[in-house]
Amino acid sequence: MPNKPWMNQYPQEVPHSYDYPKMNLANILVDSALAYPNHTALDFMGKKISYRELLKSAYRFANALLKLGIRKGDRIAVMLPNCPQGVIAYYGTLLAGGIAVMTNPLYVPREIEHQLTDAGVRMIVTLDALVGRVTKAMENHPLEYTLVTGVQDYLPFPKNVLYPLKAKKDGTAAVPVKYSNHVLSFKKLLESSSDAPVHVEVNPEEDLALIQYTGGTTGFAKGVMLTHMNLVSNAIQANLWFYKCEKGKEKYLAALPFFHVFGLTVLLNLAIYTAGTLILMPRFEIKQVLKAIDKQRPSIFPGAPTMYIAIINNAEVVKYDLSSIETCISGAAPLPVEVQEKFERLTGGRLIEGYGLTEASPVTHVNNIWGRRKPASIGLPFPDTEARIVNGLTGEDLPLGEIGELIVRGPQVMKGYWKRPEDTAATLRDGWLYTGDLARMDEEGFFFILDRRKDLIIAGGYNIYPREVEEVLFEHPDVAEAVVAGIVDPYRGESVKAYIVLKDGCETTEAELKSFCKERLAVYKVPKVYEFREALPKTLVGKVLRRKLIDEEADTFNKSV
Template identity: 40%
Template sequence: MTNLAVILVNSAVARGHQVAVRHDDTALTYAELDDASAGFAAVLQDRGMRPGDRVAMSMPNVPLFPVVYYGILRAGGVVVPMNPLLKAREVAYVLRDCGARVAVAFPLFAEEVARAAAEVGAECLVTEPSAIQDLLTAAEPLSGVVDREDGDPALILYTSGTTGTPKGAELTHGNLVSNTATAAETLLQAGPDDVLFGGLPLFHAFGQTCALNTSVAAGATLTLLPRFDPQRALEVMCRDGVTVFLGVPTMYSALLHAELPDGFDASRLRVAVSGGAAIPVEVLHGFERRFDATVLEGYGLSETSPVASFNHPDRPRKAGSIGMPIRGVEMKLVAGDGCEVGPGEVGEIVIRGENVMKGYFNRPEATAEAVRGGWFHTGDLARVDEDGFYFVVDRKKDLIIRGGYNVYPREVEEVLYEHPAVAEAAVVGVPHAVHGEEVAAVVALREGADATAEEIRAYVKERVAAYKYPRIVTFAAELPKGPTGKILKREIVVTPS
């Protein structure tokens, strides 16, 4: 049996009385989480759900999320997590595309989901927080876990993309069991004494595998924060004795600049994990100095379950690197002609292994374009050094070509983050009549800081080649971000000068 839900069953048997998930004053032990998910599985089966049926869910980071998530899985269903902030039109697209018969919604977001479900002919099942108690007292919870095979789908994650409609990356039970085990055992080295920070959205691959599933597999405690706020995050870290922090670069930057609460104590924090985007080296070192914990950067995508490479805790680390491929995974860099490039050269990251998706749901052409010759083509550009450490340069689509020279935005952004007045920065290309593209920087300043465009431009000019520094510098109160806190460059508009 390969059903991902078995990780919960095993932890419930081994340590049923330990707290599995916490949100402020609400806590569920492993026994309670196991029983409630079995009750929810029975609810779904009573509605005619069969193994392989897709069930969408729209929920924030609350204890009911894992109840529903593992309930769907143990009934043999395929989980289709949705961002709870999606509007009815967007929800309807997902429900129609994946063919979901049931959509589970948290009350706060139920109106949009109900409208979408009615439009496509699906059932909307609204789950109140009090439903946990009802499920615990259900007369006929599902006995055991429905048997699934390695290659059976467990999850469909819709990737936003920058063009076209979202595609559903179909991840199998084998994909997720493998990636979860590696994250728990060799990357985080998590155990029952650990408390993992649950501020990453659980509907996202990073939050699901590295926070929720890893915590459950390790028999640890996951403390949830429904909406990331640096002050609340610091309070949760202190109150619950967080040992493993997981976040995206903007979270680290926010914590680095936040005021510490009175009596703040994060002495139990032993490791922090960054993913989702490249973390500026200056932010990484600043966080380590402030919180006295090692930051380990990794890399992955929805299509890779998500972890593909990591700075392993038992090996030397290189700041600014995404580390090396994890066990069961191969990575290499290829040029446009598909030939592998050597150390120090820039190429596209391609991946194969037990973490790579089954394909895009009902999109054979898109799958064939992304997975060629058994290798998943990521669209990310990187270099690998002589020691085998990978360094992401940028997305292929973000590459700026100025006057025939390649400018990698991340390199310029690293310099911008070193400026004492800069809190956030993004570098993009804008059309230029002579050079083809011009380098532009959009900057958000730290609270109370002051700097002019001329000062920022001069600072970068001193530190990079002449063709790389941003001729255009604009300021914003904050940069647009996605649900995980990742800066969305596609939403940045800079008017060419």
């Protein structure tokens, strides 16, 4: 393979290499607060918090942790939507030397239990509306502390008064929380805590800042160990690529969730590093997003393809002024070229596709924003990032243009999997991260993903691993056999389809199976389509031919187009 031909495609403003500071990741907040103390860091539905206020709150949180006996290396789960409390808890945990475990608020008890017990979490920060779910999940492994907050705690008046009334009307109101020595109020804890600076020393290259869970094709999710250096490097790499980004001037539309590593890096960490303003969106609601762009004028909008699809297909989009959007990076799923072109015509901004994976903090490749790019390409490797196309079994380089496994190496690549040395050894070989994705590189150094991991389903930017869904289906007393695969979905990229063989004499319906799954899986993992069959295609040794089912679906879809 030619030696790093992608470097010839770098804009002259982007360095090939950089000396990344060896520091606690939370220092990016400290530095921005010192340089821009009065600048707005967070804008939460009209509630503005300056960098000075945000840092003081993070210090209060860190001091509270230390007073409760939390020490360096302890794991703190943050199970919140995008809100000030999540940002405070994240950076406060890092300042105290703790390790953040970002947890999806959509998780059901079985998923919460696995993640929190696997990570050995001592404390969780979550919403009042989610306390019951967390308590149920951790019945057999009680946490030492649960810190409880409500969305209304950081809303401006009169929204803070009206929000509980709206939640009650919508049926989403929280059950009254029973506070105790182990169930504490987030707000009161901060109010009673000192804002004196806290700087627990860490070894940035060895000590973990984050355990981020990713799905596993062989069962439950694996914890990816990301060091302070991994995350600092990836935030700075992104900033080097966004070379027109001006410190203290950019506004970031934060619709991507921070519990997803893509949102954590290209939104939260990048925005704080550049002293930008984060316009926090608790969830992606198309009307609220369009209003936010129109009124609050964000310049940077990282997202998943489904977000851009929702915008270009909205019937009322012409009523909103989207011209403030200058830069968008799309990740978490393939970006259709048609979507890219329509979105750019609509906004006048640049929408580029990137590539990454949790094990790389996550970004490894991205297209030029203002320079040359290629349709359907994931672009070029980031500064200090090497990439090769190899034979996945032998590790040998393949000739230019041939399809093989994409492997990467760089300062953003994980330390390994939490408590899984065998999985680590299989994925990290001689410093190279084997992605499991099939790709090719052209003569100019642009990379193209040809296929994702064999069985991975990506729906709306979320990774879904079939075996986890199948295991739930097998728990149903009427199911004899089940296999799950991804089918084409024009909006979400893919949807989950379940192929079911029922036990003799059973007549379970699609609605019953869907209800069964909803009780045991996060909503985005629940199969959308169910097909009942007499038998499933199998090999001679009885292994189900998932690929055959996928190919059948693809043929049906192509004939219908």
